Amino acid sequence: xxxxxxxxxxxxNGTVLGSMYALLALGMTVIYGIxxxxxxxxxxxxxxxxxxxxxxFVSLHLPFxxxxxxxxxxxxxTGILLDLVAYRKIRGGPEVALLITSLGFYIFIENLVKxxxxxxxxxxxxxxxxxxxxxxxxxxTFLTIDIFILLVSVGIMVFFALFVKKTxxxxxxxxxxxxxxxxxxxxxxxxxxxxxxxxxxxxxxAITGFMWGGKYGQISYAMGFMAGVKAFVAVVIGGIGSIPGxxxxxxxxxxxxxxxVALLPPGYAEYRDGIVFAILILVLxxxxxxxxxxxxxx
Amino acid sequence: MNNxxxxxxxxxxxxxxxxxxxxxxxxxxxGGAHLVLSRYLMYIISxxxxxxxxxxxxxxxxxxxxxxSLGHAGFMAIxxxxxxxxxxxxxxxxxxxxxxxxxxxxxxxxxxxxLPAILVAGILAAFGAVLIGAPVLRLxxxxxxxxxxxxxxxxxxxxKTLKWLTRGSAGIQVIPxxxxxxxxxxxxxxxxxxxxxxxxxxxxxxxxxxxxxxxxAQSQGINLVKYKLLSFVIGAFFAGVAGGLYAHLAxxxxxxxxxxxxxxxxxxxxxxxxxxTMIGPVVGAALLITLxxxxxPLEESLRLYGLIELxxxxxxxxxxxxxxxxxxxxxxxxxxxGQWFRRLLGSTGERHKGTLPDPP
Numbered sequence: 001x002x003x004x005x006x007x008x009x010x011x012x013n014g015t016v017l018g019s020m021y022a023l024l025a026l027g028m029t030v031i032y033g034i035x036x037x038x039x040x041x042x043x044x045x046x047x048x049x050x051x052x053x054x055x056x057f058v059s060l061h062l063p064f065x066x067x068x069x070x071x072x073x074x075x076x077x078t079g080i081l082l083d084l085v086a087y088r089k090i091r092g093g094p095e096v097a098l099l100i101t102s103l104g105f106y107i108f109i110e111n112l113v114k115x116x117x118x119x120x121x122x123x124x125x126x127x128x129x130x131x132x133x134x135x136x137x138x139x140x141t142f143l144t145i146d147i148f149i150l151l152v153s154v155g156i157m158v159f160f161a162l163f164v165k166k167t168x169x170x171x172x173x174x175x176x177x178x179x180x181x182x183x184x185x186x187x188x189x190x191x192x193x194x195x196x197x198x199x200x201x202x203x204x205x206a207i208t209g210f211m212w213g214g215k216y217g218q219i220s221y222a223m224g225f226m227a228g229v230k231a232f233v234a235v236v237i238g239g240i241g242s243i244p245g246x247x248x249x250x251x252x253x254x255x256x257x258x259x260x261v262a263l264l265p266p267g268y269a270e271y272r273d274g275i276v277f278a279i280l281i282l283v284l285x286x287x288x289x290x291x292x293x294x295x296x297x298x
Numbered sequence: 299m300n301n302x303x304x305x306x307x308x309x310x311x312x313x314x315x316x317x318x319x320x321x322x323x324x325x326x327x328x329g330g331a332h333l334v335l336s337r338y339l340m341y342i343i344s345x346x347x348x349x350x351x352x353x354x355x356x357x358x359x360x361x362x363x364x365x366x367s368l369g370h371a372g373f374m375a376i377x378x379x380x381x382x383x384x385x386x387x388x389x390x391x392x393x394x395x396x397x398x399x400x401x402x403x404x405x406x407x408x409x410x411x412x413l414p415a416i417l418v419a420g421i422l423a424a425f426g427a428v429l430i431g432a433p434v435l436r437l438x439x440x441x442x443x444x445x446x447x448x449x450x451x452x453x454x455x456x457x458k459t460l461k462w463l464t465r466g467s468a469g470i471q472v473i474p475x476x477x478x479x480x481x482x483x484x485x486x487x488x489x490x491x492x493x494x495x496x497x498x499x500x501x502x503x504x505x506x507x508x509x510x511x512x513x514x515a516q517s518q519g520i521n522l523v524k525y526k527l528l529s530f531v532i533g534a535f536f537a538g539v540a541g542g543l544y545a546h547l548a549x550x551x552x553x554x555x556x557x558x559x560x561x562x563x564x565x566x567x568x569x570x571x572x573x574x575t576m577i578g579p580v581v582g583a584a585l586l587i588t589l590x591x592x593x594x595p596l597e598e599s600l601r602l603y604g605l606i607e608l609x610x611x612x613x614x615x616x617x618x619x620x621x622x623x624x625x626x627x628x629x630x631x632x633x634x635x636g637q638w639f640r641r642l643l644g645s646t647g648e649r650h651k652g653t654l655p656d657p658p
Binding site: 089280 | 433603619
């Protein structure tokens with residue numbers, strides 16, 4: 001029915017998209033684990049990362065690596081600012097208050113970008129060495145940036161998994177996720193650890209913004225919302241609070257989304273978002289704890 | 299929360315009389331405005347009323363029953379499309395590719411009058427709420443918020459893709475211009491009255507009990523599913539009505555209008571005004587619409603697109619950080635209003651508990 005080359009192509013596309021979802025889901029699940037906060041503002045950091053790269057690389061002509069490093073640093077700063085300005089003050093309050101505040105920040109950042117940049121999307125060109133078109137014998141076409149995305153995301157995920165598992169701060173993060181009060185009692189500086197979680201999560205989101213723009217060739221002020229919300233869907237599918245779950249959820253979602261577009265008749269591509277959320281509602285109903293989550297009280 | 303004041307109200311009949319007088323005065327004022335003000339200003343006042351209906355109805359679900367729903371724009375979309383399709387002029391249907399209307403809803407050869415169309419719009423939205431609510435309402439907090447957001451995305455996706463019914467992303471234009479301030483404010487009054495009656499009944503008390511402590515409410519024998527669904531469905535009905543009124547005021551609807559922006563706008567109005575209070579949502583909606591249209595000329599002359607939403611978001615953040623119970627902490631009684639004015643003038647009045655307690 002479909003040629004194997006076509007299927008391989010879709011698997012590749014789905015994996016690349018899934019990598020980006022997985023990276024975003026990683027940040028969201030860490031913050032959710034610690035604060036019980038769905039950080040909608042996480043999506044806005046994607047937009048910040050993408051526009052930051054655009055300004056640094058396309059407008060200011062900085063070298064690629066320097067631009068990427070600055071994007072990561074800037075993303076991290078955004079994260080810690082969010083924590084300091086907003087979440088620290090209402091931490092421990094009702095979870096809906098945190099959610100509403102993060103929505104407020106999302107809308108704030110999105111519209112700030114809209115005001116400063118433009119309501120129109122920008123064409124986004126990664127450096128030439130990343131936008132080469134390659135073709136394999138089987139008829140699978142890919143850009144070099146696809147490989148970049150796969151390698152960098154796997155690298156970040158391995159680094160992150162080791163960080164959380166081995167380092168002292170990582171262990172402290174898991175301790176706070178388990179019980180913030182107990183963690184405080186045994187002498188963990190909660191504010192510092194949470195701040196660091198925000199820095200890491202947002203830095204990862206910022207670099208994902210660059211990847212997103214590079215993959216799709218355009219960036220806009222509203223690009224972060226759907227990406228952010230879908231990353232949360234990936235978190236739910238994988239099991240809230242579980243880091244391996246977030247990665248699995250990201251890849252499942254990326255491949256499911258790509259295939260739902262690829263296998264539906266032409267003209268039905270617009271069903272994509274609807275399908276993603278239908279999957280979400282199904283997962284919530286059938287197995288609210290997700291694929292790899294602990295038993296969650298929903 | 300309102301038990302005390304209702305008991306007092308029941309004894310004091312003049313309270314009802316005063317309320318009636320206030321309503322009559324309000325409509326006289328509206329009539330005066332209709333004579334004096336420009337059409338543009340009357341349009342803004344109508345939009346304000348529509349958002350009041352939407353915010354007040356979301357308040358029942360969100361503020362009183364404590365079900366944080368982000369799907370309100372989805373219900374408004376259902377209402378807007380339903381009443382548009384029902385009332386679309388028969389002679390224009392072929393030209394606008396809208397010949398299809400199920401026989402159940404009158405078939406393609408019949409153009410509905412406005413009132414029944416609006417009622418059907420509300421009923422269809424309520425029906426949608428039953429469909430989505432029955433499975434989803436057993437989720438709590440975050441899960442419910444994201445699931446209802448998902449529902450809203452599914453509705454807008456359908457509005458985009460069911461081209462034979464909705465004309466897809468192009469939207470529907472030349473909708474008959476039926477909505478005026480009278481329609482809007484009579485419906486706003488009905489919405490406020492119905493929700494006021496509900497929250498002052500055993501139904502409302504059950505909803506608030508669920509909001510405050512679900513487990514405790516359940517152990518008191520309150521049927522969680524029944525009351526949650528009821529608040530969700532009634533909220534959706536009035537959202538559908540608001541959507542229908544909006545379609546016949548703006549005269550053109552597109553799927554993307556009923557998306558995140560609209561849902562968030564309504565949530566922001568509710569939170570800023572004061573969730574779980576009677577006049578909070580009215581004040582929030584009126585304030586934000588006024589602010590929005592006041593800033594519009596500035597936004598356009600400076601080409602700072604996004605300025606209005608930026609101000610909305612800043613207000614939301616400021617409110618969440620420093621006054622999470624919203625601007626208004628009273629309810630729809632004259633005493634409540636008096637307290638609110640006194641508080642506005644600086645003296646501290648009585649505080650009422652909204653959904654969001656003070657930060658620790």
